[in-house]
């Protein structure tokens with residue numbers, strides 16, 4: 001029996017188990033939407049801005065590991081998706097974006113709402129398609145989902161002309177893809193793995209840097225096993241947070257520009273770096289020529305193009321983190337690095353991770369710390385970008401995998417609310433906290449309506465410092481405190497939340513923090529807390545741009561409250 | 568061509584693929600010296616011959632990035648030594664009654680051909696490696712060059728045949 005292109009697209013989504021889709025319709029995608037009532041299995045969630053659809057799909061994907069789907073009309077609908085697609089590209093998040101396109105005879109004529117979205121997204125998608133006819137749809141959908149989730153995951157876009165949606169074709173879903181130009185290497189090369197085992201056995205000060213790739217491949221057990229058997233301390237990247245339990249005795253912090261001092265010092269002092277599923281981003285390495293100057297490098301990554309891109313690698317291993325680690329673990333012999341671990345511990349004591357006790361003003365670090373305590377470390381935390389993001393990474397303790405969601409590579413303000421919403425839709429049984437900046441929150445604030453519409457119990461903590469805080473911090477430290485354009489006059493967030501139908505409170509005093517968080521947790525639906533924190537609090541440590549990560553600016557020395565990551 | 572590198576890239580013969588490849592070079596800040604695209608022995612696969620400056624140390628990265636394009640099926644790095652490298656050039660040179668004879672003589676020595684004659688010019692067609700095309704060009708220059716069109720290189724490994732099916 002023949003189906004319309006729109007019906008075929010819906011059938012494909014069902015075959016791919018992608019039955020939750022986030023989007024906004026318009027003329028060029030209307031035939032598809034018109035078909036949706038025939039497919040009650042598909043839950044379409046109407047967002048308030050297409051950027052929100054893309055971030056929600058990302059939040060869903062990051063929280064579940066499944067492919068997230070967002071959908072829009074042509075032209076402005078499609079361009080509104082772009083930021084979210086770019087975000088997914090930078091952080092290797094599997095999403096499929098479906099955009100309506102003008103009818104085929106109009107393509108190339110600058111028709112109403114025609115935009116070359118496959119051209120625009122060429123450098124920010126893993127692959128994209130302009131669908132030539134309805135008969136090609138099954139193959140294209142099959143490939144798109146396969147590409148999005150396999151190998152190094154990433155966004156794939158399908159541009160669907162309006163008349164393809166009404167064209168009739170046979171529907172036959174292929175069981176396989178045929179992509180001769182795409183064969184990701186999953187298994188690591190045995191000889192390389194053998195060499196790695198030898199290098200690890202010979203190292204005196206080895207350290208593992210665990211990245212987002214470990215999270216994506218779900219290699220937690222394997223990583224734990226390697227670290228414990230070979231007694232190798234583990235630092236993570238920012239997006240690697242949660243890939244190794246942060247209360248573990250071998251956990252040595254996360255590294256980079258705002259990483260923990262001891263993590264940066266440990267990496268700088270190591271004689272062997274075992275980098276797994278990370279890409280030596282400049283926020284991780286600081287001055288790349290002085291990064292881990294004494295170390296040899298083993299680099300495990302599924303993307304061969306990442307190996308040797310930013311740092312010289314002594315031993316490359318291309319493969320999926322989980323496969324490589326489980327093969328490696330068979331060759332690892334138990335070892336001790338007591339001296340080295342004691343050294344890192346000493347750095348930890350000398351450079352404690354602290355915040356200055358409140359002198360009346362509410363401190364953002366304290367807020368995050370309390371969030372951790374009240375949620376007993378069991379919440380999925382989705383952050384904004386900037387200071388709030390760094391504090392969330394520094395002061396919440398992540399012991400369970402897959403609980404930390406943040407925009408890393410692109411650093412997209414406005415990610416927080418829609419991504420938290422998507423995460424909650426994907427994992428409704430979990431508590432989801434959105435830690436937002438007052439600036440970023442206002443970039444996608446309209447998704448409060450979506451949250452209410454879907455009755456999604458997202459808990460929102462705005463770290464309201466009245467500034468585009470991270471930029472203000474740079475002005476403070478590197479631009480003689482000239483605060484140009486960083487002061488924000490926010491709206492009354494409590495009133496805004498209430499206008500959307502979300503209960504909310506404002507907290508300005510440390511002693512009210514706990515009760516407010518408890519109230520939020522007790523609430524069945526969404527809840528918002530506007531935390532009015534100390535406006536000019538800075539994030540420390542900080543590696544000044546261009547410096548080596550061993551040269552950090554640390555919190556001005558005052559007696560601080562030590563935030564114990566370890567028991 | 569010491570610092571020149573020749574990449575032979577086999578790609579799906581589909582709309583937009585040339586754009587994907589070219590865009591990747593632009594995006595990674597890597598200059599293309601010449602690019603020639605045509606069919607391969609298989610109708611669904613096109614063959615691109617791309618000449619790049621191999622001295623910048625970025626070649627390996629570009630190769631790997633190219634390999635990530637879904638439409639790129641195979642990449643071969645051809646060294647100039649073990650490959651047959653050819654370029655075709657059309658050179659429109661000024662020719663008067665007096666100079667025509669000398670031009671034809673030069674063209675003959677290079678086993679090039681005259682493909683168009685008019686009252687005041689000739690179009691010379693030459694095929695060969697870079698040195699040959701350059702030398703002919705240099706010898707014709709004194710007569711007055713009006714126009715030049717060069718294809719960029721085509722290249723193929725000597726002997727042991729490679730084909731698209733291998734991968």
Ligand SMILES: Cc1ncc(C[n+]2csc(CCOP(=O)(O)OP(=O)(O)O)c2C)c(N)n1
Pocket residue numbers: 384385386387388389410411412413414436437438439440441463465467468469470471
């Ligand atoms: C979309 C976008 N625009 C601009 C920036 C640059 N930027 C980085 S952090 C930051 C400040 C963020 O302010 P806010 O959301 O209030 O967070 P805070 O740093 O104050 O916690 C800005 C403007 C960005 N990362 N993303």
Ligand SMILES: [Mg+2]
Pocket residue numbers: 437438439463464465466467468469
């Ligand atoms: Mg702020």
